Amino acid sequence: MDGRFTRRQLINGALAVAGAAAASPLLAPTTSAATRPYPVTVPTLPWPAAxxxxxxxxxxxxxxxxxSVLDYGAKGDGKTDNTAAIKKAIETANARGGGHVVVPKGTFVTGAxxxxxxxxxxxxxGAVLKFxxxxxxxxxxxxRYEGIECVNRSPMIYAYKESNIGLTGLGTLDAATTSSWNKGKDREYLESLVAxxxxxxxxxxxxxGYAMRSSFVEPYACDTVLIQGITLxxxxxxxxxxxLCRNVTIDGVxxxxxxARSNTDACDPESCDHVVIVNSNLGAxxxxxxxKAGRDADGRRIGEPCQNIVVADCVMNGNWGAITCGSEQTGGIRNVYAYRLTVTGETKYALYVxxxxxxxxxxxxINLDSVSGTFxxxxxxxxxxxxxxxxxxxPRFGPFTVSNSSSTKCGQAAFNVRGLPNSHIRGLRVSDCRFDGVANTDNTLRYVDDLRFTRTTINGEPV
Incomplete structure (x- = not known):
């Protein structure tokens, strides 16, 4: 039976008043008590460092x-502009020392x-924020647009240099209507400005005269963030x-x-430190x-790595990497632990660097354990x-480890791993794995030091 971290359990019960939050802007009096919205369940991981x-x-x-946002004039009728009402509710909660701002069932049109x-x-x-x-x-x-800092239209949900923030509940964020303005990919213009x-x-x-899309949910330079339960x-x-955040937890999303349209990665922590992503169904x-960790010269200017990342008990249903490092990795990526991932659909790779x-x-x-599915x-x-x-x-790569993992389909070679003549991969270790349905049993392994396959088979044959 899996162990659980008691520190991540709910303190003093769930947010039981959420369903009734329409009644008053102050359903619960100001007290010294404090709550977390829901428990976050994280399994005991096979790495002490994780x-x-x-x-x-x-x-x-x-x-x-x-x-409740209703008490600040919001209407969930699918047509009223609720931008000002939601802003007022959040600002009031902040001014009073914080709390839970509840969007009840209904469709609430809003700006950022x-x-x-x-x-x-x-x-x-049943609540929908319709941007x-x-x-x-x-x-x-x-x-940051594709790893380059700039000034652009706000993401749908945004925060800058805030701390102790949450985006929680069982409601939905819907960005369909933003398609009229949220378009463009003129990154080369930004690159010219950097130069x-x-x-x-x-x-x-x-x-x-150029256009670049805005992200969906983007806390920027924030500390202690919880994103939980929502659907995008x-x-x-x-x-x-x-x-550029610290202490980020993403749970049950x-x-x-x-x-999803093209180029809609599900989750892109960029230059963040201590990120836990669990119990989520990530389609893209x-x-x-x-x-990610910034791009080229602008990434070197900031120089912040993405590090200390845990991903566990997630379903992956995007069409590229389950866990991808880069390509915007100029500041570096380190200490990544992915455990019990189920890969479905048209996902191409378990690990793509x-x-x-x-x-x-x-x-x-970078470490993967108990990853299974079709590739x-x-x-x-x-x-x-x-x-x-x-x-x-x-670039520098490795070490990488893959353990206790399996496939029922692999459309090419199981491993296509290449370093550079002047920058060898510093370790690839694969243990206790069974990869079946592999189309090409000739792995590509070039400029890889400390290469080890232990108790691992491809199509039933030991490697």
């Missing part, structure tokens, strides 16, 4: 105070939502994009693959989880010359 990461990743704690410190935005079952077609309701904010030495606050997308539908770009039309000598960076100490291409694909881009920044 258990330490879970134990050290702080969860937010909110005052036992509940406000800005989360503030000590506030949990809680979507009750609108009026681009003016999504003001300019500092963000010209333009600082981030002056890399303003709006009015430039109709994304236009990256879905969950915590950036569903991203709907059936409504791209990577399931893509760990990609960089080049323009991007540089590193992916080191359109390979179990592990390490690509050191992604997109053929070249420069003078040699």
């Amino acid at each position: 258990n330490d990461i879970v134990a050290r990743t702080k969860l937010p704690v909110f005052p036992d105070r509940t406000l 939502v800005y989360l503030k410190s000590n506030v949990d935005l809680h979507l009750a079952a 609108g077609s009026d681009a003016s309701k999504f003001p300019n904010v500092l963000t 010209d030495g333009i600082p981030p606050e002056k890399r303003i997308v709006l009015g430039s 539908k109709n994304p236009q770009f990256w879905q969950l994009h915590p950036t 569903r991203t709907d693959a059936s409504t 039309h791209d990577d399931n989880i893509a760990l 990609k960089s080049n000598t323009l991007r540089g960076g590193f992916s080191e100490n 359109v291409r390979s179990i592990v694909y390490v690509l050191p010359d992604y997109n053929g881009q070249t420069g003078s920044f040699v």
Whole structure:
């Protein structure tokens, strides 16, 4: 039986008042009590270091105070603009010291939502935040577009330098209507500004004649974040994009693959430290989880790695990597632990690592255990010359471990792992694995040091 971390259990019960939150802006009096919205269940992991990461990743704690957006003028009729009402409810909760701002059942049209410190935005079952077609309701904010800092239209849910924040409940975020303005992929324009030495606050997308999409949910430079229970539908770009954050927990989230457009990674922690992603069903039309750390010169300017990441008990239903490192990994990626992942649908790789000598960076100490399912291409694909881009920044890869894992289908070779002549992969260890349904039993393994296959078979034959 799996062990459980008692520190991650609910304190003083669940948010029982959520279903009745329409009655008053202050259903619960201000008290010294504090609650977490729901328990977060994390299994005991097979790596002591991963258990330490879970134990050290702080969860937010909110005052036992509940406000309803209805009491600030919101209407869940599917047509009223609720941007100001939701903002007022969140600001009031913040001003009173924090609490739970509840969106009850109904469809609430809104512009960008800005989360503030000590506030949990809680979507009750049947609640829908429907983000609108009026681009003016999504003001300019500092963000990162494909690893480059700039000023662009706000993500649907955004926070900047806030702490102790939550986005919870059984409701839905729907970005379908934003398709009228949330478009474009002119990253080359940003790259030209970086080359010209333009600082981030002056890399303003709006009015430039170029367009770049906005992420769906993006806490930026925040500390102690919980995203729990919600469903995301109709994304236009990256879905969950915590950036330069610490202490992020993502639990029980569903991203709907059936409504995803191209380039809609489910979850992209970027330059974050201590991230726990558990019990989630991650669908995408791209990577399931893509760990990132900035791009090229702008990534080197910031120089923040993405590190101390735990992923457990998730279903992966995107069409590229279950766990992907890069390609925006200039600041580096380290200490990643993925456990009990079920891979379904058209996912190509269990582990996909990609960089080049323009991007540089590193992916080191990446570990997979108990990963199973179908893979359109390979179990592990390490690509050191992604997109053929070249420069003078040699990436570093490894060590990588895969253990206790299996496949019922693998459309190419199980392992396609390549280092560089001047930067060998520093370890690939595979143990106690059974890979069946493998189309090509000739693995590609080049410039790999400390290569070990132990008690592992491919199509029934020992490696």
